[in-house]
Every structure is written in structure tokens, then in C-alpha cells.
Amino acid sequence: ADRKRMTMKETRESLPIFPFRESLLAAIKEHQVLIIEGETGSGKTTQIPQYLYEDGFTADGKKIACTQPRRVAAMSVAARVAEETSTKLGNEVGYSIRFEDCTSERTVLKYMTDGMLLREFLGEPDMASYCVLIIDEAHERTLHTDILFGLVKDIARFRPDLKLLISSATLDAEKFSKFFDDAPIFRIPGRRFPVDIYYTKAPEADYIDACVVCVLQIHTTQPRGDILVFLTGQEEIESCEQLLLDKTRQLGSKIKELIITPIYANLPADLQAKIFVPTPPNARKVVLATNIAETSLTIDGIVFVIDPGFNKQKSYNARTGMEALVVSPISKASANQRAGRAGRVSPGKCFRLYTAWAYKHELEDNPVPEIQRTNLGNVVLMLKSLGINDLINFDFMDPPPHETLVLALEQLYALGALNHLGELTTLGRRMAEFPADPMMSKMLLASEKYKCSEDILTIACMLSANNAIFFRPKDKAVHADTARQAFFHKDGDHLTLLNVYNQYKDIPTHSQQQWCRENFIQSRSMGRAHDVRDQLQQLMERVEIQIISSAGDTVAIRKAITAGYFYHAAKLSKGGSYKTVKHQQSVLIHPNSCLFEQNPRWVLYHELVLTTKEYMRQTIEIESAWLTEVAPHYYKAKELDDNSGKKMPKG
Numbered sequence: 001a002d003r004k005r006m007t008m009k010e011t012r013e014s015l016p017i018f019p020f021r022e023s024l025l026a027a028i029k030e031h032q033v034l035i036i037e038g039e040t041g042s043g044k045t046t047q048i049p050q051y052l053y054e055d056g057f058t059a060d061g062k063k064i065a066c067t068q069p070r071r072v073a074a075m076s077v078a079a080r081v082a083e084e085t086s087t088k089l090g091n092e093v094g095y096s097i098r099f100e101d102c103t104s105e106r107t108v109l110k111y112m113t114d115g116m117l118l119r120e121f122l123g124e125p126d127m128a129s130y131c132v133l134i135i136d137e138a139h140e141r142t143l144h145t146d147i148l149f150g151l152v153k154d155i156a157r158f159r160p161d162l163k164l165l166i167s168s169a170t171l172d173a174e175k176f177s178k179f180f181d182d183a184p185i186f187r188i189p190g191r192r193f194p195v196d197i198y199y200t201k202a203p204e205a206d207y208i209d210a211c212v213v214c215v216l217q218i219h220t221t222q223p224r225g226d227i228l229v230f231l232t233g234q235e236e237i238e239s240c241e242q243l244l245l246d247k248t249r250q251l252g253s254k255i256k257e258l259i260i261t262p263i264y265a266n267l268p269a270d271l272q273a274k275i276f277v278p279t280p281p282n283a284r285k286v287v288l289a290t291n292i293a294e295t296s297l298t299i300d301g302i303v304f305v306i307d308p309g310f311n312k313q314k315s316y317n318a319r320t321g322m323e324a325l326v327v328s329p330i331s332k333a334s335a336n337q338r339a340g341r342a343g344r345v346s347p348g349k350c351f352r353l354y355t356a357w358a359y360k361h362e363l364e365d366n367p368v369p370e371i372q373r374t375n376l377g378n379v380v381l382m383l384k385s386l387g388i389n390d391l392i393n394f395d396f397m398d399p400p401p402h403e404t405l406v407l408a409l410e411q412l413y414a415l416g417a418l419n420h421l422g423e424l425t426t427l428g429r430r431m432a433e434f435p436a437d438p439m440m441s442k443m444l445l446a447s448e449k450y451k452c453s454e455d456i457l458t459i460a461c462m463l464s465a466n467n468a469i470f471f472r473p474k475d476k477a478v479h480a481d482t483a484r485q486a487f488f489h490k491d492g493d494h495l496t497l498l499n500v501y502n503q504y505k506d507i508p509t510h511s512q513q514q515w516c517r518e519n520f521i522q523s524r525s526m527g528r529a530h531d532v533r534d535q536l537q538q539l540m541e542r543v544e545i546q547i548i549s550s551a552g553d554t555v556a557i558r559k560a561i562t563a564g565y566f567y568h569a570a571k572l573s574k575g576g577s578y579k580t581v582k583h584q585q586s587v588l589i590h591p592n593s594c595l596f597e598q599n600p601r602w603v604l605y606h607e608l609v610l611t612t613k614e615y616m617r618q619t620i621e622i623e624s625a626w627l628t629e630v631a632p633h634y635y636k637a638k639e640l641d642d643n644s645g646k647k648m649p650k651g
């Protein structure tokens, strides 16, 4: 154990931040607010909280919070710091992410998502239990981080004992400094080896295939060094993993071993940890990662980076209020961060799967802050419950577009969360209790009225599994489709999900995994849905909603869903295509939906996904009369004029 501690100590002392330990602590003592800028991997996230702890900041029992934009980062970094301090995760070092609290009375170093710290303001507006707040990965400019900026700046004024650290991996330090009344900047010089950049000569038709080819080329022609591939999400990562497995199997013993390790938000913690296992001498590791590996997580040993140039982003149309996840080109700043990941341990190479021309002319310089491209309903609700009524004059680093704010207020009014003076209603106050989208919160609360809270609770958890319930291996696609169809419910996908969960929960625990395998269902996602359900049930009980079953009344269930998601109504138009009711946008039912071939006249969708087409994902059939019933301020019977009531034929 002693030797291990030595090694850990040496590792910690080899980080670029270590020589600055004393001067950093001195600067923190001298200034209330400090901006910290340092290259990814220099040790900001794992070391700074430990330095403060070792220096006695938490001696009086007050905590240090360190926010992360991503849940995986919060979990993984907390696990690392627990290991470095030889403590059990959840004791002195813990983490808190939505629906998962791994902290205890003893916790003094608390890693958490920025959204969770924001929620903590609701219970403790002066943050009295904290001595230091670290807003980490500030350059990511997530919505929650941006809102935190305004809130922490404000409380720092009346809590002179509170220290505020804003830490960032890129060159936004000046901007942060300016926002925080010219707070000083502490720079940690990085160590970065040169990285050669290669571009493709022509655009790639299929970047997943191109990634596979590139990985194998590196593996067979290049010297030692691990590979990091940036993909946009779980689905892409899984298909890339499958293709690589097939190829390496074909090549067999002709090549050295290739260890494939995925990393994305829904991956369970034990598998996440695999990316950090050092690669054995005769093998090569390839990490298939989402944007999380851009700056939040540093994986040692990466020498090659493959960058297709995309990520998945929320995009928002402030005119129509439509929000969608879109695979979009990254910015130049992101491309350079990604390339930088190849140069941490030695000179590296970055293969960009786009042309040099595209880099120069098609990529924006910087990513657009999330606050400019998202629905603000959730944060407006939260700020209102904090008593911040004048949102127009809130201290935003970059204010959201005016129409986005107005729309959020209108939507909250339509949901019944605000009255006509813009004040929080009793319903709105209850909605704010849920760490969820206002539409989801409203659906949960409406389930009380429609006497189907148990069913809605399950549906909410299954929806939060992020479309990762069904599993469709390429070589067994037909079987998987048949298995999925067996769960189909004629009224729509939400009820299909309810079916899946209800069958799953009746299977004895020891056979659940096998049942999932046989039915092409992802058992991890079910496990997570089950955990989320427990948490959400507690929240429901906190707002005094009795958990009762509708006993199969699918009209009641669908009305409760409609009460939350009524903006997402669409009506059949020509040829199986739909038009959203309010804004006449053309959308289609997703081919995976159980309503795909039925084309009911009126549907409600959970979310929109933009690929080559605009798809509604998770849809149910509704009746137009329900819309005026649940949202009389929003829909007028006239605009829903619907005389035929019959289903239209397709084509």
C-alpha cells in the first residue's frame, strides 16, 4: 500500500499544475474571485479541490463544490480523486448528478453537474454550506454554467468568505475576468507537444466507415500510441465498435491486438473506467468517445486523434419554439482542442476527416453558447422560484435572444406555471421541484388529475433513457424488429415503453438480464430507468402525489401526457407527412415508431430529431379535443377545426 501511495504521489506531482500549488493557494487566499486557465490535462479538476482540502479550507466542515457540464465527467473525476486520496467514493469525496447522489454527511469535496449546483440554490440560496465554488469547464458555456455565473457573482457580494474559482481550458479567460469585475487570471502553462494535422482530399460520404479505415491504417502502419476517435453519440459509437470488431476478427492474428473502449454518457461506470486502464505493451487502445473527451476527460497515452468534425447539439428555433438535437459541424476552437488531445505525452497526429478548405471556410471560429440555442423554460422556472422575477435585467454574460425569453414565459404561462402577471403559481412551484423539463414536470403533476401517476412515472423514466431501450444488432436486425414489435401498443410509443417496463418488472431479478437479451432490450438502460424511477417516485411523494395505477386506462394516460406536451401536437397532412399545429412545420413519424404505418390524424411527439429529415421520436395518437381541454389558453377550438376525424390513407 505504501508503494502505491508513493506512485500516486509521484503521479500527482508530475502534473503541470503541481509547481504552481503554492502560488495558486496564495492567489486564492488573496482574491475572492479567481479565473484559472490551463491546458486540458494539467490537473485543474482533480488537483485544485485537493490542494484546498489539504490546506485546511474545509476544516470547519464547509464543502468545496466543483461543477462539471457532464455527468460522466463528474462521476469519473470524483472516482479518481477518491482513489488519489485513498478514500471510499461517497465519503470525503463524492458526486451528485441528476437522479444519483453519491455523497454523505462526510463529503467535503463534491463534484457535481452544473445543473445540480443550480438546483442546490433552491434549497440554500446563500450556499452557506460551501466555502469554495469552482465553476469548472467554464469555456463549455452550457446553459446551466451561464446561469450559475450570474448567481454566484451575486452571492459573492454578500458572502465575503466565499471563494469563487472559474476554471477554463481555453482562451476565454479575459471574457470571464471582465464579467467578474476584472478578477485576476491565474495561468497554468501547459505542456503540449506538436501535433501534425492531416486532412482528407475530398469530403467523406460516410464518416463512420472513414473512421474504421483510418483506425486500421494507423494500427497497421504507425508506431505505438493509442487512438482517440470523436463521434457524436452512443449509436454511432456502437456501430463503429461493431465494424471494428468485425474487421479485426477478419484480420485475426495478422495484426496486433486492438482494444476497443467506448465512452459516452449512458455507459455504466465500470465500463467507463476501462478507458483509463493502461494499454499492455503489445496492444493498442482505441477510445471511441463523444465530445466528453474534448476537454472534460483526459485519457493518458493518446497519440492519434481522428476527428470527423461533428458533434450533437441542441438547436432551437425561437420563432417556433421547436427544439431538436442536430448533428452539426464543430467549431475551429473545438477542432483545435480535439487535435490537442494527441500531443499530451509525445508529438502526435490528428486526422481530420474533412478537407482543409472546409476547416477554413465552413467551421465557425467558436461554438455558440448554449443559452443562445436552447429552450429556456426550465431555467426561467428555476430563477422564478429563486425569486428572480426581472429576467430581462438578469446579469447574463451573453444574454439570450429576447424572443427566446419571451417564448419561455409564454410557454410557462400556457403550462399554468405562471399567472398573467408572470408570477409563479402553486402549480409552477410544484413543477420547479422536479429536475426536469417543464413539460415533463407538468405531465408528472397532471397524472394526479387523470389518476394515472404510476403509469406516467414509468413513462417519464423510460423516456429519460434516451432512446437506448431497444437494441438492434446489424446481424440480427430482423429478430430485433420482431421482438420490438411484440411490445407495440396501438396508441403509441409511450405506451409501448410502459409495456416494456411493466413486463420487465415482473421478471424475477436473476432472470432479468436473460429476458432483456432474448427481447433485444438493453438491460443497462432498464436498470437505469429503474433507479431513476425510485428517485422520481420520492420527488412525487414530496409534492404529495399519490402513486396510483390507471389500470390500463390509456386515454387517461395520454391526456396526462398531452397536458405536458401539448406544444408538440401535429396533424396529418399529405402523403403520411405531418404539420405541427402551431407553426405548420413539416415533420415525419420516425420509422421506429409503432405508429409509423398507422398515420393517425392527430399525434403528439416527445422530441424532434433532425437527420436528413425532421423526425418526431416517440409519438402517441391523441384527439384534438384534448388539446383545448388541457391548454385552453394555448389552443383555440377554431384552429383545431377537425370535421372528418377519419384516418387518412398513406401515399
Ligand code: ADP
Pocket: 015, 038, 039, 040, 041, 042, 043, 044, 045, 046, 047, 076, 077, 079, 080, 276, 295, 296, 297, 298, 299, 300
Ligand atoms: P484538467 O482538469 O486540467 O483537464 P484533470 O485534473 O482532469 O486535468 O487531469 C489530470 C490527470 O488526471 C490527467 O493525467 C488524467 O489522465 C488523470 N485522470 C483524470 N481522471 C482520471 C481517472 N478517472 N482515472 C485515471 N486518471 C485520471
Ligand code: MG
Pocket: 041, 044, 045, 046, 136, 137, 295, 296
Ligand atoms: Mg478538467
